[in-house]
Amino acid sequence: MKPKALILFATGTNRDGDAAAALELAGAEACIHPLKQLREDQMDWSAFQMLVIPGGFSYADALGAGKLFALDLSHYFADQTRAFVAAGKPVIGICNGFQALVKSGILPETRAPEEKPWATLTFNQSNHFECRWVSLKPVSQTCLWTRGLTDLIDCPVAHGEGNFQVSDLAQTQMLFERDQVALLYAHPDGSPADGTYPANPNGSIHDIAGICNPMGNVLGLMPHPEDHIYPFQTPNRANRPGFYGLPLFMNGVRYAQGN
Numbered sequence: 001m002k003p004k005a006l007i008l009f010a011t012g013t014n015r016d017g018d019a020a021a022a023l024e025l026a027g028a029e030a031c032i033h034p035l036k037q038l039r040e041d042q043m044d045w046s047a048f049q050m051l052v053i054p055g056g057f058s059y060a061d062a063l064g065a066g067k068l069f070a071l072d073l074s075h076y077f078a079d080q081t082r083a084f085v086a087a088g089k090p091v092i093g094i095c096n097g098f099q100a101l102v103k104s105g106i107l108p109e110t111r112a113p114e115e116k117p118w119a120t121l122t123f124n125q126s127n128h129f130e131c132r133w134v135s136l137k138p139v140s141q142t143c144l145w146t147r148g149l150t151d152l153i154d155c156p157v158a159h160g161e162g163n164f165q166v167s168d169l170a171q172t173q174m175l176f177e178r179d180q181v182a183l184l185y186a187h188p189d190g191s192p193a194d195g196t197y198p199a200n201p202n203g204s205i206h207d208i209a210g211i212c213n214p215m216g217n218v219l220g221l222m223p224h225p226e227d228h229i230y231p232f233q234t235p236n237r238a239n240r241p242g243f244y245g246l247p248l249f250m251n252g253v254r255y256a257q258g259n
Contacts, residue, residue: 002029003049003256009034010069015055015094015226022226023052026249028256035072045080049256050090053097055158055224065121065161066099074104081106088259090144090252091218095159098210098220107220108171108180109213118167119211121222125203129160133235134201134223135243136209137186142179143212144255145219145248152190153183154236154243155228157201162222164204164211172205183210183221188240217255225249 005028009016020030028050033043045051059068073081085091085106093101099121101107108119124130133156138149166172175181185193185200185207193199193207200207202222210221225245231237 002027003253004029004031004047005050005052005256006045006048007032007052007054008038009054010056010058010072012058012060013054013056013096015224018224018226019052019054019094022229022246022249023050023253025229026246026253028253035076039076045084049259050252051084051092053093053100054226055095055097058096058100064103065159066096066103069096069100070103073100073106085213085215085218088215088217090256092145092252093218093220094224094226095162095222098222099161101218101220106218107213108175108211118171120165121161122163122165123161124159124163124201126197126201129158130162130198130201131158132156132198132201134199134209135186135188135190136183136221136223136225137190138182138248139184140179140182140212140216142214142216143182143219144216145212145251146182147216147251149247149251151247152186152188152243153225153228153245153248154188154234154240155223155225155245157223159202159222162202162204164202164208164222166205175208175211178214180211180214181206181208182212182219185209
């Protein structure tokens with residue numbers, strides 16, 4: 001049977017349809033549900049095998065990008081979210097969804113409400129909105145979404161606050177040691193971006209484009225792999241075929257089917 005993916009929709013979310021298309025092409029059944037409806041209906045999330053927090057500008061990015069969505073995850077839906085993560089089910093947050101996962105404390109790891117967060121996504125180093133294509137190098141074998149992927153992923157970014165930073169450089173080293181760094185910004189030939197713009201479009205420390213939790217089932221990333229699942233979506237399809245984002249979603253679906 002096809003695994004069912006719960007796609008959360010907040011006011012201002014705009015990539016839910018793209019995420020649904022990617023998941024369905026990968027073999028899942030995508031179900032988009034507004035948070036308001038989930039609250040009113042008190043829907044049981046246990047009927048779903050995947051959880052998706054898509055991109056956009058939830059709640060108009062009031063109080064900061066993803067901040068109010070993060071409050072939904074950590075307060076209104078705290079029990080459902082914690083249960084989903086603890087069960088090891090595939091969870092992915094893209095762009096605004098990544099911001100919400102980090103600001104809720106789910107990434108880099110679930111923390112107690114009283115603990116001070118040590119990672120954040122802040123304003124781009126360029127001080128303006130970045131909308132361009134980038135290349136991503138999958139690196140984590142702990143993350144179920146990137147495990148076994150060897151090809152680069154070409155996909156667009158579209159964000160103003162995608163700069164991943166930590167309060168202590170030792171924490172960054174810990175992310176690498178725990179294999180929680182899932183995706184890195186790279187040059188199109190696969191060589192490290194080394195912080196150079198625009199290969200690293202936002203100034204993220206050590207070119208980090210996406211991270212996972214220690215268990216490897218929760219992935220957050222700023223770029224949009226759901227927007228490169230067909231050849232016609234890339235501006236460079238004549239000279240650079242392939243390098244799709246679809247294998248990322250296929251990994252998640254396969255894992256959900258087996259669990």
